[in-house]
Amino acid sequence: MTAERVxxxxxxxxxxxxxxxxxxxxLTSRGVxxxxxxxxxxxxxxxxxxxxxxxxxxxxxxxxxxxDVQTRNDAERLERHGVPVxxxxxxxxxxxxxxxxxxxxxxxxxxxxxxxxxxxxxxxxCPSSFDLGESMKVVLMSVTEGEDKPLKYPAAFRRAGxxxxxxxxxxxxxxxxxxxxxxxxxxxxxxxxxxxxxSFTGEGLAEWLDWLLEAAERKRSG
Amino acid sequence: MHEMAxxxxxxxxxxxxxAHAPESRLTGLGVQVGAFSGVEVDTLxxxxxxxxxxxxxxxxxxIEREPGVAACLSCEVQFEVRAAPFECPDCGSxxxxxxxxxxxxxxxxxxx
Numbered sequence: 001m002t003a004e005r006v007x008x009x010x011x012x013x014x015x016x017x018x019x020x021x022x023x024x025x026x027l028t029s030r031g032v033x034x035x036x037x038x039x040x041x042x043x044x045x046x047x048x049x050x051x052x053x054x055x056x057x058x059x060x061x062x063x064x065x066x067x068d069v070q071t072r073n074d075a076e077r078l079e080r081h082g083v084p085v086x087x088x089x090x091x092x093x094x095x096x097x098x099x100x101x102x103x104x105x106x107x108x109x110x111x112x113x114x115x116x117x118x119x120x121x122x123x124x125x126c127p128s129s130f131d132l133g134e135s136m137k138v139v140l141m142s143v144t145e146g147e148d149k150p151l152k153y154p155a156a157f158r159r160a161g162x163x164x165x166x167x168x169x170x171x172x173x174x175x176x177x178x179x180x181x182x183x184x185x186x187x188x189x190x191x192x193x194x195x196x197x198x199s200f201t202g203e204g205l206a207e208w209l210d211w212l213l214e215a216a217e218r219k220r221s222g
Numbered sequence: 223m224h225e226m227a228x229x230x231x232x233x234x235x236x237x238x239x240x241a242h243a244p245e246s247r248l249t250g251l252g253v254q255v256g257a258f259s260g261v262e263v264d265t266l267x268x269x270x271x272x273x274x275x276x277x278x279x280x281x282x283x284x285i286e287r288e289p290g291v292a293a294c295l296s297c298e299v300q301f302e303v304r305a306a307p308f309e310c311p312d313c314g315s316x317x318x319x320x321x322x323x324x325x326x327x328x329x330x331x332x333x334x
Contacts, residue, residue, distance in 0.1 A: 003249050003334040008239060012231050012253070012326045094224055126224035129260045129326075154306040155260045158320060187307035187316050190295055 016130060019098040023133025027110065033212075033219040034116045036132050038156050039140035040149075041122030044166040046074045047199040048140065048208075049117055053081040055209050060114040060216055065104050067096040067121045074119060084108050095126035098133060115216045124153040135219065136161035141185075143167050143176045150185040157185050162193040164208060169198040225262060228326070229269035235328050236274070243333065248274065250282040250332025257290035257304070257323035286329065291322030 011017065027034050037045050046066075053062055063084040066075040075087035086104035088096060101118060108116070118134060120127040128137070139160035141149050144167060150157040157163065163185050165178060182194050193211065197204035232253065240246055251270070255261050263285050274281045292303045294310035295318040301311050308317035 003332045005250070006239065006331045006333060008235065008328045008330055010235055010328050012228055012235070012328060015231065015234070093227070095227075097227070125260060129224060151306045155258060158258070184307070190316055190318060 013130070016098045019102055020131035020133040023098060023102055023105065024135075026105075027116070027133065027135070028219075030110050030113070031220040031222065032110060032113045032116055033216045034118065034132075034134045034136075036118045036120060036127075036134035036137045037140060038120045038124065038127045038137055038160065039122060039142075040124045040145060043122070043140045043142040043145065044199060045119050045122070045140055046077055048164065048166060048197065049078055049119060050081055051199045051202075051205060052117075052209065052212070053078065053083050055205070056115070056212065057081070057083060059213060061112055062115050062117070063108050063113050064117045064119060065096075065101060065108075066119045067100070069093070069121060078119075090121055094121060094123050095130050096120050096132060097130050101132045114220060115212065124149070124156050128156040128159050135215075138162045138164060140164045140166055141181065143170050143174060143178070143181075147177055147181040147184055150181070150188050154188045157188045157192065160189065160192065162195065162211070165194065165196045167198060167200070168196050168203060169201045224260075225265040226269045226273075228261065228266060229273045232270060232328055233273040236278075236331060239331055240333065246333040248278040248281055248331060249334050250284065250330075252284045252286065252329035252331075254286045254288055254325050254327050254329050256288040256325040258320055259288075259324055259326040261326060263287065282332070288323050288325050290320065292317035293319060293321045 039045055064078050065086045067088040068074055069090050072087045075085045078085045086107050088100045088104055118132055137160040139156050185192055195208040197208055267283055270283050290303045291300055292308040293300050294315050296315035297313045299312045
């Protein structure tokens with residue numbers, strides 16, 4: 001029997017992408033801004049969210065989908081700040097996918113939301129490949145990680161709309177140039193919005209919060 | 223790290239395609255992997271072998287690499303790139319963005 005070649009030309013992640021498109025359409029129709037937070041482990045995603053929730057929960061209706069390989073620790077930390085949180089334990093998976101997010105969204109009252117954060121699994125490689133239906137990816141990078149992080153892990157920075165530099169209160173103790181880090185990030189993605197923040201001292205958080213308020217307002221008004 | 227998840231997706235695509243012709247046997251698989259798709263080619267090949275082995279035995283796996291292409295922010299020239307940062311060979315400006323090398327698709331199946 002002779003072999004026959006069948007053209008397929010199908011994207012490997014087409015099933016994920018289709019579901020992500022459905023999530024995006026649903027969130028957009030309800031005017032919900034959805035941000036997918038991506039970073040290495042320990043860069044401060046959960047702490048930034050804790051601060052953000054405390055500052056914004058009187059102005060916006062917030063919720064979080066928190067992904068981790070194991071434990072509900074992040075979700076429990078965030079729940080204490082008084083917003084709905086859905087935890088996804090991936091059980092070894094190094095990223096979230098659209099199916100996991102879709103299931104956890106059914107536990108949240110989406111029509112009652114303005115801003116939804118998806119805290120991805122701490123990993124700067126794999127999460128950037130999986131569309132979750134977010135409005136925008138936001139990449140976090142702490143100052144202890146080194147200025148060349150964007151050059152080493154370009155995909156996450158290329159696909160993000162904003163970069164939050166975290167833990168800037170530590171800069172006096174480090175050989176770290178925020179200017180060079182931002183320059184590296186913008187060499188990958190010239191249109192990246194950049195926020196330099198410290199969740200510990202509160203420095204730079206006002207700009208981040210204002211940007212979130214404006215983005216949520218734009219989303220709400222279509 | 224996520225290559226096994228991708229290999230399982232590719233296995234699923236193969237199953238769906240073969241469902242149209244249940245008598246057929248999968249003998250070959252072509253996958254196109256872009257330079258910026260975030261995929262480690264050798265790991266993907268290993269994972270695909272594991273995923274396809276049980277049902278299909280040995281399948282000839284061809285992985286075609288799609289080169290990375292970026293477009294200049296200033297002069298719009300398109301140029302091939304390997305590693306960041308991407309500087310335009312004509313004017314030295316940074317790239318506006320990646321225009322090629324992000325694909326990750328099943329190109330073809332070979333069946334008999």
